[in-house]
Amino acid sequence: MPAAETTCGEGPSVEAWRRLDSESREWLDGLCSAGSRRDDTLARLHRLLVRVARSEVGRRNSTLRLAGPELDDIAHQAAADALMAIDAKVHGFRGESRFTTWAYKFVIFEVSTKIGRHFWRRNGVSLDQEEWDRLPDRVGLQPHERAEWNDLVAALRRAVDEDLTDHQRRLFVAIILNGVPVDALAMELDTSRNAIYKALFDGRRKLRANLAADGYISDTPSRAS
Amino acid sequence: MTGHSWLDELLATDPDDAGCEGTFQLLDLYVEAQLSGQDIERRFRGVAAHLRDCNPCREDYAGVLAAVRDTHSS
Numbered sequence: 001m002p003a004a005e006t007t008c009g010e011g012p013s014v015e016a017w018r019r020l021d022s023e024s025r026e027w028l029d030g031l032c033s034a035g036s037r038r039d040d041t042l043a044r045l046h047r048l049l050v051r052v053a054r055s056e057v058g059r060r061n062s063t064l065r066l067a068g069p070e071l072d073d074i075a076h077q078a079a080a081d082a083l084m085a086i087d088a089k090v091h092g093f094r095g096e097s098r099f100t101t102w103a104y105k106f107v108i109f110e111v112s113t114k115i116g117r118h119f120w121r122r123n124g125v126s127l128d129q130e131e132w133d134r135l136p137d138r139v140g141l142q143p144h145e146r147a148e149w150n151d152l153v154a155a156l157r158r159a160v161d162e163d164l165t166d167h168q169r170r171l172f173v174a175i176i177l178n179g180v181p182v183d184a185l186a187m188e189l190d191t192s193r194n195a196i197y198k199a200l201f202d203g204r205r206k207l208r209a210n211l212a213a214d215g216y217i218s219d220t221p222s223r224a225s
Numbered sequence: 226m227t228g229h230s231w232l233d234e235l236l237a238t239d240p241d242d243a244g245c246e247g248t249f250q251l252l253d254l255y256v257e258a259q260l261s262g263q264d265i266e267r268r269f270r271g272v273a274a275h276l277r278d279c280n281p282c283r284e285d286y287a288g289v290l291a292a293v294r295d296t297h298s299s
Contacts (some may be wrong), residue, residue: 052292097253101293105252108288139231149228182281194245208236221237
């Protein structure tokens with residue numbers, strides 16, 4: 001009998017249970033059992049998540065430039081929150097991947113969130129100040145390209161004024177002009193990465209339509225043609 | 226990159242884009258499919274489209290991929 005019937009609510013379906021490889025089954029058995037076996041499994045999973053989180057923070061640190069204690073702090077916070085998320089959602093695990101692969105996406109996501117939080121401690125970026133003049137440096141334009149750029153950016157700026165909602169404009173300014181990471185912005189605005197992405201997705205479509213109507217770019221991305 | 230190509234890429238959207246939540250739901254399957262040599266562009270069209278345009282999700286994907294490679298090889 002699947003241990004999922006004990007402490008994981010309805011637990012993974014019987015079909016999912018049958019799909020599991022032996023290692024994933026062992027994880028689920030442990031998480032869905034009670035008492036010391038469950039405690040031992042949670043402790044083992046926590047150690048694994050800390051290891052993965054440390055490795056991930058290290059992988060990203062070339063751009064973060066954080067010191068050792070800060071890195072470790074982020075890794076431990078990410079592992080703790082991921083463990084809670086995994087424990088809360090394990091009943092929904094469908095056994096279509098290895099349990100550890102499924103678990104890793106939670107801890108990697110938590111690393112992103114913690115790094116986003118850290119951004120505001122180290123950067124004094126304004127959310128609303130529009131840094132249009134710094135855009136050529138962000139884009140990496142060479143000096144001889146800047147004449148063409150001036151026309152293009154003037155058109156883009158007009159399209160932003162004309163077509164974006166206040167919310168979309170705020171997101172565009174923060175992310176595109178001022179370089180605020182999406183996860184940092186999501187935390188500051190108390191929203192989600194997905195909500196920001198969707199709002200900007202719609203905004204980007206409107207901007208393309210506007211600029212295409214005036215002949216600045218094609219109405220379909222060049223990579224689609 | 227020219228200003229024109231930057232703008233073209235910035236404003237590129239794909240109607241099949243699975244979004245951040247849809248991508249998160251499938252990320253474990255996507256990574257394992259990639260590691261087993263499956264045609265992920267075809268099987269996970271929406272996820273592949275999303276990862277082209279969403280930097281934070283692409284970073285998470287790279288992290289999960291690295292974690293699976295590291296732990297399975299250790």
